[in-house]
Amino acid sequence: MVDNIPDNSGASTFCKIVPEKINIEPFTMVIFGGTGDLSQRKLLPTLYHLCTDQNLPGDYAIIGFASSKRSDEDYRTLVRKAVEEFSEGPFSDACWERFSRHLYYVSGNFDDIESYKNLSRRLEEIARPTAKGSKEIIYYLAVPPHFLSSIFERLSYCELCRGTFDTRLIIEKPFGRDRDSAAALNALISKSFDERQVYRIDHYLGKETVQNILFFRFANSIFEPLWNRRYIDHVQITVAESLGIENRARFYEEAGVIRDIVQNHMMQILSLVAMEPPIGLEAEYIRNEKVKVYKTIRGMDDEYIDRFTVPGQYGNGKISQRAKYKVVQKGHKT
Ligand SMILES: NC(=O)c1ccc[n+]([C@@H]2O[C@H](COP(=O)([O-])OP(=O)(O)OC[C@H]3O[C@@H](n4cnc5c(N)ncnc54)[C@H](OP(=O)(O)O)[C@@H]3O)[C@@H](O)[C@H]2O)c1
Numbered sequence: 642m643v644d645n646i647p648d649n650s651g652a653s654t655f656c657k658i659v660p661e662k663i664n665i666e667p668f669t670m671v672i673f674g675g676t677g678d679l680s681q682r683k684l685l686p687t688l689y690h691l692c693t694d695q696n697l698p699g700d701y702a703i704i705g706f707a708s709s710k711r712s713d714e715d716y717r718t719l720v721r722k723a724v725e726e727f728s729e730g731p732f733s734d735a736c737w738e739r740f741s742r743h744l745y746y747v748s749g750n751f752d753d754i755e756s757y758k759n760l761s762r763r764l765e766e767i768a769r770p771t772a773k774g775s776k777e778i779i780y781y782l783a784v785p786p787h788f789l790s791s792i793f794e795r796l797s798y799c800e801l802c803r804g805t806f807d808t809r810l811i812i813e814k815p816f817g818r819d820r821d822s823a824a825a826l827n828a829l830i831s832k833s834f835d836e837r838q839v840y841r842i843d844h845y846l847g848k849e850t851v852q853n854i855l856f857f858r859f860a861n862s863i864f865e866p867l868w869n870r871r872y873i874d875h876v877q878i879t880v881a882e883s884l885g886i887e888n889r890a891r892f893y894e895e896a897g898v899i900r901d902i903v904q905n906h907m908m909q910i911l912s913l914v915a916m917e918p919p920i921g922l923e924a925e926y927i928r929n930e931k932v933k934v935y936k937t938i939r940g941m942d943d944e945y946i947d948r949f950t951v952p953g954q955y956g957n958g959k960i961s962q963r964a965k966y967k968v969v970q971k972g973h974k975t
Pocket of ligand 1 (some may be wrong): 678
């Protein structure tokens with residue numbers, strides 16, 4: 642809604658744009674890996690923010706699902722610590738009170754059918770229906786990648802994908818290890834979920850700086866006419882982190898930085914920097930333009946890799962005087 646508000650000087654008018662209020666239906670989010678690093682540092686503080694900004698409905702539930710034994714109360718204590726440590730805004734006891742009563746915990750093993758039956762029982766008990774009577778369940782998979790297929794199979798076996806619940810599936814990157822394993826995962830998911838239910842996410846795209854690239858490029862009348870090969874010699878994309886690998890050495894040993902950063906975050910930024918204007922802001926239009934960019938990128942052969950890439954290996958180091966890991970050059974081509 643736009644209100645025209647008279648300017649007292651009488652010289653001009655300005656517009657006050659009132660943000661649209663979105664009506665969010667009751668939902669239940671099951672966070673697989675609800676005690677892990679991603680959940681503690683990002684997901685749970687973000688959900689808390691949504692609560693403090695009053696962007697959550699009155700009825701919702703967040704269920705952490707992980708292997709360690711905990712009660713609902715223990716889980717609330719863990720989440721409180723995470724929110725206090727990692728939340729960007731000030732912590733408020735009153736907001737915490739409102740938020741924490743929606744938190745639950747299910748202890749189980751991702752490989753064990755009994756754990757899913759237990760989860761199903763708790764969902765029946767906890768999940769609240771929407772106005773239309775359906776129960777909206779979001780499965781957020783914040784888990785090490787090697788668990789994905791096991792989880793899809795067991796959700797499907799226990800009939801937790803379609804039918805009783807209206808479900809959505811959110812999958813954190815990395816999605817597979819390479820093209821073949823990603824295709825195999827897609828094939829497995831499509832047996833139990835329709836594509837409209839599936840969200841493969843790269844949280845980098847939610848960062849404000851990244852989101853602003855499109856507006857900066859296409860809505861800024863100074864840069865829009867200049868952003869092309871006639872005026873730009875080359876583009877460098879730097880991923881500058883203030884974090885080391887922290888306690889993720891095991892994950893890093895398995896995935897490596899190319900899978901963790903380059904083929905998702907950096908390629909997404911590259912496409913936003915290089916794509917043509919999409920015909921609309923819907924996901925499909927943006928995705929189509931990104932795909933066109935990827936199709937124009939030449940593949941790297943061995944000679945190109947030898948000449949233009951420098952791989953490295955992390956070792957001991959410091960960031961802001963704290964002991965961390967640094968990348969030490971290991972030589973060309975691994
Ligand atoms: N951390 C990040 O900043 C980040 C960023 C982007 C994407 N990701 C992706 O997010 C995913 C999770 O990463 P993370 O760093 O959060 O991993 P993490 O810290 O290792 O957490 C793993 C979670 O899975 C649970 N778990 C492990 N084995 C289990 C099993 N057999 N049965 C039940 N629960 C089990 C753990 O529960 P217990 O603690 O109870 O064992 C824990 O909650 C990965 O795919 C990663 O690539 C992470």
